[in-house]
Amino acid sequence: MSLTSTTTLHNGVKLPWLGLGVYKVEKGFEVEQTVKTALNLGYRSIDTASFYENEEGVGKALSESGIKREDLFITTKVWNSQQGYDNTIKAFNESLEKLKLDYVDLYLVHWPVPGKYKDTYRALEDLYEQGKVRAIGVSNFQIHHLEDLMNDAKIKPMVNQVEFHPQLFQEDLLQFCKQNDIQLEAWGPLARGNYLDDPALTEIATKYNKTTAQVILRWDYQHGVVTIPKSTKIKRQEENANIFDFTLTDEDMNRIDALNQNKRTGKHPDEFDYSPYL
Numbered sequence: 001m002s003l004t005s006t007t008t009l010h011n012g013v014k015l016p017w018l019g020l021g022v023y024k025v026e027k028g029f030e031v032e033q034t035v036k037t038a039l040n041l042g043y044r045s046i047d048t049a050s051f052y053e054n055e056e057g058v059g060k061a062l063s064e065s066g067i068k069r070e071d072l073f074i075t076t077k078v079w080n081s082q083q084g085y086d087n088t089i090k091a092f093n094e095s096l097e098k099l100k101l102d103y104v105d106l107y108l109v110h111w112p113v114p115g116k117y118k119d120t121y122r123a124l125e126d127l128y129e130q131g132k133v134r135a136i137g138v139s140n141f142q143i144h145h146l147e148d149l150m151n152d153a154k155i156k157p158m159v160n161q162v163e164f165h166p167q168l169f170q171e172d173l174l175q176f177c178k179q180n181d182i183q184l185e186a187w188g189p190l191a192r193g194n195y196l197d198d199p200a201l202t203e204i205a206t207k208y209n210k211t212t213a214q215v216i217l218r219w220d221y222q223h224g225v226v227t228i229p230k231s232t233k234i235k236r237q238e239e240n241a242n243i244f245d246f247t248l249t250d251e252d253m254n255r256i257d258a259l260n261q262n263k264r265t266g267k268h269p270d271e272f273d274y275s276p277y278l
């Protein structure tokens with residue numbers, strides 16, 4: 001197993017188990033360097049969004065990398081202010097241009113904006129049918145959002161990207177996604193570095209001669225969850241990728257599961273202030 005190991009989405013498209021997230025990586029030099037170092041280390045999946053305002057730098061790094069397009073997996077997302085059918089098509093074309101790509105691998109509805117996400121998703125379905133995206137999905141969708149969407153959708157989402165880490169082990173959502181063949185993808189897998197000194201994680205990490213970050217990312221992988229940790233630092237990018245040479249025991253998996261506190265670093269999807277976007 002390695003950085004190019006993939007899970008197969010329900011439409012047959014292969015998504016790497018581990019990718020690089022670039023939220024809060026500054027546009028221009030910082031994002032270009034961050035993506036370049038990751039690609040050099042063997043990362044092939046990059047997660048950006050129009051909201052991050054760094055798609056141009058991602059695109060520049062990709063085009064300068066010399067890596068064949070079919071070997072890359074690029075995700076971007078439609079932001080809340082861009083939702084609705086027509087706006088989404090427009091937003092998609094803008095993202096494509098900034099990324100300097102002919103298609104994206106995965107296009108996601110960033111948040112479930114009430115009253116809009118179904119029209120937004122309909123645009124994603126059309127983009128998919130036109131071959132402009134290889135897979136479509138959602139982000140920050142709770143079970144009730146997924147059920148509501150699937151009542152009307154022609155194409156079941158292939159991915160749901162949500163905040164997910166040991167203190168926010170969303171077991172019900174994970175099971176629901178597994179039952180429906182929707183790949184769960186963890187954002188903020190390291191909880192933005194907030195509890196990497198947790199005593200239980202530290203004890204487990206010491207046992208395997210790994211870091212707590214590696215233990216968390218391995219825990220995701222063993223739960224069948226895709227991860228996209230962000231780091232601008234080459235050493236940490238390397239560390240985060242180095243999770244395929246050890247296996248957590250069932251006992252350690254259970255111990256990590258038990259760290260759950262339903263604690264978020266970001267907004268709860270049902271409590272997000274959507275009012276500016278309605």
Ligand SMILES: NC(=O)c1ccc[n+]([C@@H]2O[C@H](COP(=O)([O-])OP(=O)(O)OC[C@H]3O[C@@H](n4cnc5c(N)ncnc54)[C@H](OP(=O)(O)O)[C@@H]3O)[C@@H](O)[C@H]2O)c1
Nearest residue numbers: 021022023047187188189190191192193213229230231232
């Ligand atoms: N769909 C959504 O709504 C949504 C929301 C948030 C994020 N995301 C996506 O998910 C990606 C990951 O989430 P995130 O960036 O919020 O948080 P994260 O990956 O959990 O954590 C990133 C933070 O941890 C640090 N870090 C990374 N590797 C480390 C290591 N091995 N040891 C110690 N610290 C480490 C990073 O600092 P340095 O960079 O300084 O190393 C950064 O401060 C984002 O970049 C974005 O692509 C999506």
